Amino acid sequence: MVKKISIGFLIGSTAVLVVLIAGVVAYQPLKKIALPIQSTLSMKESYTWFHSYKPEKEYWEQFVPGSVLPASSSVQAGVVPHHPDASFASAELFSSVSHQPVETVIVLGFDYFSRASQPIATANVAWKTPFGEVYPDKKIVKKLGIPIENEAFENEQSITTQVPWIAKYLTDAKIVPIIIQENISAKDIQTLKTRMNELVDEKTLVVLSMNLSSGLTPALAAFHDDYTISALQSFEKEFISTSESEAAVLAELFLSILEEKGIVESELVSRGEITNTDTNVATGYGVVRYQKGDTKEKPAVTIMAFGDMMLGRSVETDVTENDLSVLFENIKGKKDQLFRGQDFLIANLEGPIIQSRLPKFKTIQFGFDPVVAPQLADIGFDGFSLANNHALDQKIKGLEETKMHLEESGLFWFGDQTKENLEFVRYQETGDSTVAFVGFNVTDNPARTEAMADVVKQAKENADLVVVMMHWGAEYQHLSYSIRQQEYARELVDAGADAVIGGHPHVVQPMEVYKGVPIFYSLGNFIFDQxxxxxxxxxxxxxLSFYTNKTIVSLFPYETELSVPRWLSHEEEQAWIESFMEASDSEESTLRVSIPKRLQE
Known part of the structure; x- marks a missing residue:
């Protein structure tokens, strides 16, 4: 069963359409509907004809918007999905520009199945759709000077799912379809960009038709889409390359064209996920409109955090044998996309990394092989909190060696087992924002509340955001927390923390929102042998998706078996979130919570 989930936002308008299509598709390539038809439009011109996706008019009419709200200004570009079940989203864009004098729609798509023999191709075919016919702009196709491979476009969904809306809403517009493969050269990209800049004018609509996240749970897809949509609106092209999209090269080209034409003001029209509830796997989509202007959106800051990671003891001897890849097989996605699509991925490292472990001097004493550090970096982690009651399990030598191994692997660390000093804060840059990562341990360490608050205050003076990881609370206290934990958390928020993330109890504890700041009392075990x-x-x-005016929280519940996590099924997820939100005193049972940004005091 497929379920549509969408969130509506209203946006701008444009006159020339270029459609870029990309992303992983979770469906089979289309079967050919008909052989190309030779038809004579006049004595001078003849066309090869292809059909749109699904020729039945009834199929497309179900996606027609109930009412059309024209864009308030001239839209010159847009992003739309090519997933057939998200066709209503494409209709939103095309219907909103139906009043504009669009003469040419340039549709740029990602050649996911490598149908073309060249890394870039176009076509001069005409299209039959349930709403009418769409003709090629042969003049522009010729001026582009790129290979014409008509056959590659016959069942290319990046094109076939868009032409019905061109026929319905832009009846006089012609189409220039372009598909690009991942192996396109930098020279070809530059040549295409130069020619596109010469050809795109006020009567051209440029649209990037691209699916967003694919192959993960709905909440993960939505979170990763925060990152991708932010990059599409802020024009942070380097973020596109680290997003989940397989069509990064296409999106970067799209943004470069718009930037050079001064088309950088944008509005998010709608976004959502198409979810298969049988598998609990989703494909994300977004609709963005662009217009002339010089104001870009400020990029969001996105952080994914997990709880306690213990990579020694039975995890090492019985599960991984120091091959950490086995731990993430069930959650990483088919193309490791879990570990892409956010600015930072952090966790609590519950123990030291050391070559020669010390003789046992305490009841529970952890130590991890140095081979884990580069593996953690290769997997996609960015940093770890060392503020826990096991950081000194190999004494000071082990702690210093841990820091060395992490740093040599390109990973940052923050926090300390016994000290609450500014020297253990780590500042990380992303886009035009600075994030301070702070860690405190109050389990086997006498709490110095004033010292912790002072560190947060000073960190906030040097950063846009302060994220605190706390090691606290009573072990095995499931779905509840202590008054003292709450006091600590609220004091840190009062000092300037933008999020507080807890660990140590080894079980899940609730969350709360205090003064517009999310507090998670315990994420539970991530990798452990309990x-x-x-x-x-x-x-x-x-x-955590931090925007100028809000913070969006996404929750990703899992179960583990012999230390190996797996995402919950749709039914399990619904039951989990219901009990979690009930314990969190929330009236809303959802995996995505939007929190208005707190007022500055």
């Missing part, structure tokens, strides 16, 4: 109860074998990751 295989003795259901509560110690469940946890959740959290996605």
């Amino acid at each position: 295989w003795f109860s259901e509560e110690t074998e469940e946890g959740f990751g959290v996605g």
